[in-house]
Amino acid sequence: MKLMEIEEILEAEVLTGEYDPEIEIEIGCSSDLMSEVLAYGEPCSILLTGLTNIQVINTANVADIKLVCFVMGKIPDEKIINLAKKNDITVFITKLTTFESCGRLYKNGLKSCSYFDLDK
Amino acid sequence: MDNNKTTTKIQELTYELKIDDVMCKNIETVSSKMPISQLRDVLYKKRISGVPVVNDDKLVGIVSIEDFIKCMEQEEMDALVEDKMTKNIKTLYADEPLVHAVKKFEKYGFGRFPVLSRKDKKLVGIITKSDIIKGILKKLESVYHDEEERRYRASHIFNDIVADEVFLKFQYFVEGKNFDKAGEASTGLKKTLYRLGLSPDIIRRAAISTYEAEINIVAYTDGGEIIAYIDPHQIKIIIIDKGPGIPDVEKALQPGFSTAPGWVRELGFGAGMGLPNIKKFTDKMTLRSTVEKGTHLEIIIKLSDYRNED
Amino acid sequence: MNLKDIVKMLDLKVVSGDIDREVSAGYSSDLLSDVIANAQKDNIWITLQIHVNIVAVANLQELAGIILVNGRQPEQITLKKAEQENIPILLTELPTFEIVGKLYEMGIHGNSIN
Ligand SMILES: Nc1ncnc2c1ncn2[C@@H]1O[C@H](COP(=O)(O)OP(=O)(O)O)[C@@H](O)[C@H]1O
Ligand SMILES: [Mg+2]
Numbered sequence: 250m251k252l253m254e255i256e257e258i259l260e261a262e263v264l265t266g267e268y269d270p271e272i273e274i275e276i277g278c279s280s281d282l283m284s285e286v287l288a289y290g291e292p293c294s295i296l297l298t299g300l301t302n303i304q305v306i307n308t309a310n311v312a313d314i315k316l317v318c319f320v321m322g323k324i325p326d327e328k329i330i331n332l333a334k335k336n337d338i339t340v341f342i343t344k345l346t347t348f349e350s351c352g353r354l355y356k357n358g359l360k361s362c363s364y365f366d367l368d369k
Numbered sequence: 370m371d372n373n374k375t376t377t378k379i380q381e382l383t384y385e386l387k388i389d390d391v392m393c394k395n396i397e398t399v400s401s402k403m404p405i406s407q408l409r410d411v412l413y414k415k416r417i418s419g420v421p422v423v424n425d426d427k428l429v430g431i432v433s434i435e436d437f438i439k440c441m442e443q444e445e446m447d448a449l450v451e452d453k454m455t456k457n458i459k460t461l462y463a464d465e466p467l468v469h470a471v472k473k474f475e476k477y478g479f480g481r482f483p484v485l486s487r488k489d490k491k492l493v494g495i496i497t498k499s500d501i502i503k504g505i506l507k508k509l510e511s512v513y514h515d516e517e518e519r520r521y522r523a524s525h526i527f528n529d530i531v532a533d534e535v536f537l538k539f540q541y542f543v544e545g546k547n548f549d550k551a552g553e554a555s556t557g558l559k560k561t562l563y564r565l566g567l568s569p570d571i572i573r574r575a576a577i578s579t580y581e582a583e584i585n586i587v588a589y590t591d592g593g594e595i596i597a598y599i600d601p602h603q604i605k606i607i608i609i610d611k612g613p614g615i616p617d618v619e620k621a622l623q624p625g626f627s628t629a630p631g632w633v634r635e636l637g638f639g640a641g642m643g644l645p646n647i648k649k650f651t652d653k654m655t656l657r658s659t660v661e662k663g664t665h666l667e668i669i670i671k672l673s674d675y676r677n678e679d
Numbered sequence: 680m681n682l683k684d685i686v687k688m689l690d691l692k693v694v695s696g697d698i699d700r701e702v703s704a705g706y707s708s709d710l711l712s713d714v715i716a717n718a719q720k721d722n723i724w725i726t727l728q729i730h731v732n733i734v735a736v737a738n739l740q741e742l743a744g745i746i747l748v749n750g751r752q753p754e755q756i757t758l759k760k761a762e763q764e765n766i767p768i769l770l771t772e773l774p775t776f777e778i779v780g781k782l783y784e785m786g787i788h789g790n791s792i793n
Binding site for chain 1: 707781792
């Protein structure tokens with residue numbers, strides 16, 4: 250799924266300026282616990298979260314997540330946006346809830362991360 | 370294509386940088402009248418494999434661990450350094466461009482060169498291959514701030530400049546209780562590993578593990594440090610702090626165990642998954658801790674395929 | 680939709696509570712304060728928190744039930760409390776994103792935010 254499609258589905262606002270329209274978002278993940286996000290065996294390409302602090306961006310960075318979407322209209326402060334820009338992470342915000350966002354993306358064909366392939 | 374560009378930039382830098390910019394200035398020396406038997410302490414304590422011999426500020430030779438071992442085998446421990454040292458040594462001047470050092474390393478295959486000041490011929494430093502690599506990496510960092518898009522890789526440093534094995538060491542300091550800065554060390558390390566051309570999977574595993582450990586330093590201690598050693602076979606990362614320590618290490622390693630205070634949980638950590646995550650993503654993990662003294666975590670990630678040639 | 684049907688269709692493991700009740704919509708969050716502020720009556724709550732406080736929150740908000748994701752098991756005391764308070768706790772091996780996706784496909788949507 251391309252970023253533009255996700256932007257539309259989530260009625261999102263882009264906070265990090267222009268993005269690469271070719272980036273492919275393949276796997277979705279949602280959590281408010283960063284250790285859980287880090288535990289996924291493979292990189293997820295989008296993280297949906299209700300948490301808005303700088304560690305969300307650091308988590309995305311170390312776990313190779315390309316797109317972070319803050320839900321429920323929460324607006325992250327400038328430091329967070331700047332760090333994301335510096336690390337080539339795109340940031341969206343949406344007014345939708347986590348539930349509604351995940352649901353819409355899944356219904357539109359975005360695959361889920363899986364927790365248990367870690368141990369393989 | 371990208372790699373070519375990188376190589377060119379690195380070559381440029383070897384002309385631009387001076388030996389003085391990258392060499393180690395804080396050097397250990399010995400005098401020529403020192404008995405070989407005392408050399409052991411100098412070499413082992415400082416973890417160096419060779420040391421310049423200096424009399425009255427003048428460099429007269431270099432003595433190495435090989436010289437020491439030879440004396441040991443031949444039971445000549447009472448001999449003086451001046452009898453066993455290499456006298457006819459190759460040196461470099463501090464104001465020479467780095468490329469001269471690169472060429473000399475290639476030509477002679479030595480592990481290090483003493484560096485002299487051109488003016489008074491005094492010993493001012495010592496340069497090793499890993500100093501060169503570190504110097505270039507550091508410079509690359511300041512030259513390109515957003516070079517990630519350029520996707521250039523510094524992996525070619527290993528091919529182009531260095532023939533022998535190289536050990537790189539990177540050190541980061543972590544402030545305790547400062548959540549704004551938490552993550553700087555691990556994301557910094559990640560960037561460095563990326564520049565070294567390691568594979569994305571290895572980088573991700575190292576970065577995630579280091580990040581969890583860094584978060585623990587910030588959450589539970591007053592600060593600590595992270596030291597990464599990279600050689601052609603593995604990445605070893607040591608994460609240490611000065612307390613309060615973990616009373617029951619077994620328990621701390623169990624998934625779900627956490628003593629995280631509320632402020633840590635509100636920031637998205639503290640579900641007791643940090644140490645288990647580190648274990649999952651590394652090939653070896655050793656956690657030692659003494660209450661009130663501190664915690665020492667060592668992790669190893671093996672590099673089956675050192676360089677990532679694309 | 681009735682929670683019974685959801686349990687059946689998504690193959691959830693019921694560990695506490697009476698599942699014969701209506702679900703209005705879904706809410707997904709791992710932050711208790713967020714759930715207290717934003718979840719609504721009869722929501723089904725998706726979380727990976729297993730702490731006993733989840734029961735208190737579900738009770739307070741009159742939620743229809745709690746789904747614990749990623750194969751997480753509730754703490755013993757959580758389970759006990761859930762039985763006492765008749766709060767359904769349901770378990771799944773799936774992660775949040777996927778279980779929410781499946782619920783959504785069954786017609787359960789998120790609360791609308793104004
Ligand atoms: N460096 C450390 N110093 C003191 N205690 C630590 C340290 N690292 C971990 N711990 C202890 O081990 C527990 C488990 O750590 P971890 O698995 O990272 O989970 P979490 O940080 O989510 O609690 C922590 O709650 C804490 O009590
Ligand atoms: Mg932790």
